[in-house]
Amino acid sequence: MDKNQEGIQFMQEGKWEEAARAFMEAIEQNPQDAVSHINFGNVLTAVGETEKALKFYDRALELDPEAGAAYFSKGNLFYDQECFEDAKQNFEQALKKGLESGDNYFMLGMTLLQLDQARFALPYLQRSTELLPEDSEALFQYGLCLAREEYIDEAVGVLERCVALDPGHADAFYNLGVAYGFREDAEKALEMFNKALEIQPDHLLAGHGKKLIEANM
Template identity: 25%
Template sequence: MHFENEEEDRNLSLSKFESMLKTNKVFFFDSEEFEEIILHYLDMGKSSLAKKALKLGLDQHPKSTGLKLVQVEMLIYDDKLDQAEKLLTELYAIEPTNEEIYIQKANIYSKRDKHETAVELLESALQFSEDHADIFNLIGMEYLFMDNLEKAKESFIKCLEEDFEDQSALYNVVYCFEFLDQNKEAIEYLKTYIDRNPYSEIAWHQSGRLYYGLKEYELAAAAFELATYIDEEFIGAYMERGKALERLKRYAEAIDSYNQTIELGDPTSYALLRIGKCFEKLGNKVEALKYFNKTVHEDPLLDKGWIAITDFYVRQKNYQKALYYVNKALGIDDQNRLYWKRFATINKAMDNFEEAEFGYRKAVELGDFQLDTWLFWVDIMKIMGENNNAILTLIQAAEYFPEQFEIEYRMAGFHFLLHEEEKGNFHLSNALRLNSKNVTLLEELFPLVWDRESVQEYIAKHKKSE
C-alpha cells in the first residue's frame, strides 16, 4: 500500500508539472518532487524535459543540495566533467559528509579512467552512508574496469551480504567466478546464497548454467527446473533445461521444455530447431522435418536451420534436396568452412566432381585444416586427373600433418602415376616406415600403381628388412 501511494504521488507530480509546461502557469513543488520528476525524465531518456525541470527546480530551490547533485549527474552524463567537479567542490564545502558527493566524484574519476582514485572515493563514501550495498556494487564495477576480478568478486559478495536481492550484483559475482575459472567455487557460493534466499530463481538458474558447464547435466536440469517452479514464466530457464535434458538423451522431456518457451512467448527459431533435433533423435522423421521447416519459416536468415534440413536429407541419402538446402545456408553465410565441406561432400556423393573440388578448396581457404578435408580434396583431384595439383595440395597438408602415412601413400601414388620413380619410392618408403600395415591403402587408391612389379618388389624388400 505504501508503494502504491508513492506511485500515485509521483504520477500527480508529473501531471502537475506537464500541465504547468502547457499553460505557462508556475506551480510550486518541493525540492524532492523536482528530483523525482527529473530522474523520471532521465530514466525515460527525455533529457530536454529533465533539463527544464532542473532549471525550474533550481529557480524555486536555489540552495537545494539534492537538486545540485542531480545537476552534477546531468553534467557528468553530458561529459561536462570540469563543470561537474567545480560544482561538487562547492557542495563539499557545505556538506562534507554527504556520501553522494563522494559517489559523484568517483563517477568523474571513473570517466577519466582513474579507477583507483574512484575506489578510494567510494570507500570514503562508505563512512557516511547507511546504504552500503550500492556503494560496494559501484566499487565492484571499478575493479571490473581495472580487470581486477578477484577484488571485484569480493566487492560484489559484500554487496550481496548487505542486500541479497541485488540481482545485478549476483550476475556480476558469478561472472567474476567464471572469468577466474572458479566454477566449482561459484557453485559453492551459490549454495550459501540459496540458503539465505531459497526463492531466488536467478541463483538457481546460474547454478544450472555452472553445472551445465561442468557437464553435470542431471544437477543442471534439476536447478533449471527449480528456477521454473519459482518463476513459471522464466523462458531462459525452460530453454536451458531443454538443453540439459538433450544431453541426458531425455528427448521427450526436452521437447516439453522447449515447447514451454514457445507457449510463454513468440516461437523462437532456436527452440523450433532444437525440437526438430529431438524428434530426429527419437526417430520421428516426419515431426523432425516439420519443425526444421518451421525454423526456417520463423527465421529465413538462420543458416543453422537450413543446415539442419541439409543434414536431415544427407542422412536420408536424398542428396538432391540436401544440395538445395546447403546452397540456402551458403547464401546466408558463404564464409563458413563447414558449410562448404557439406557442399563438397554432397556433390561428391552425386559425382559432381568439379563442384566437390571447389567446395573442399573453399573449405580449406576458409581455415578447415582437418586431415580428412585435405584427403577428400586430393582424392577428388585424382578422379579429375589433376595429379600435379594433388601433389601440391598434399605438400600443403604435410605442413599441418607431418609424418602422416595417409599423406605419404598418396604422395607415392601420384608420383608413380607421373613416372617419377625416385620420388615415388621416397614417399612409399616413408609411408611403410610410418604404417606398413596400411599398405593396402595404395592398392585401394592407386590399383594401377599397386600392380606394378617394381612397386611390389619395393614393398617386399621393405617387409624383409623389418
C-alpha cells in the same frame, strides 16, 4: 541506478572487475539480499571462479529458499562443467520455484539431450520456443530434437522458422537437407545443402550430403 543494476550493466559490457565491485557493494549495503549474492556468483562463474560462485549461490538460497534464479545459475555452472545430472536437478528446482523462463526451459531441454533423454527434452525445448519465438538457437535445437525422434515433418517446419530468423545458420540448412532427404525430396535436399555450403564452404557434412544426393539423382 542501484548497485545491482550498475553491476549488471558492467557485466553486459564485459567489465568483470567493475561488476564484481558493484555487486560486493550491494551485498555490503544489504547482506540479506539474495539477488546480490546471485549476481556476484554470476560474475565469479564468468571469470572461472566456480567454487566461490557456488558458495554465493548457496548463500542466496539460505537467504531465500525460493530463489529460482540461484538454482538456474547453479544449473548453468554444472552444465558448463558437464555435470549434467546436477545441472538437471537445479534446472528442475528452478522450475519448481517458479522460474518458468524460456532460458530455463531451454537449458533443461539441452541437459536432457546430454543425458540421452531426447524424448523427455522435447516438451521443454518446445516450451522454450514458445517463450522465445525469436530465438533461432532455441528453434534449431528443438528442430534437431524433433528430427532425432523422427518427427520429420514437424522438424522441417521448425527448422524453416530457424533459417527465416537466421539466414546464415549453415547447420540449420544442413539439417533441413537431411530432413528433405528422409522425405525423398532430392531437389529440395540439394537446395538446402547448397545453401549450407554457400554460407560455410567447408561444411563437410553438407558437402557429403550434396555428393550423396547428386549420385542418386
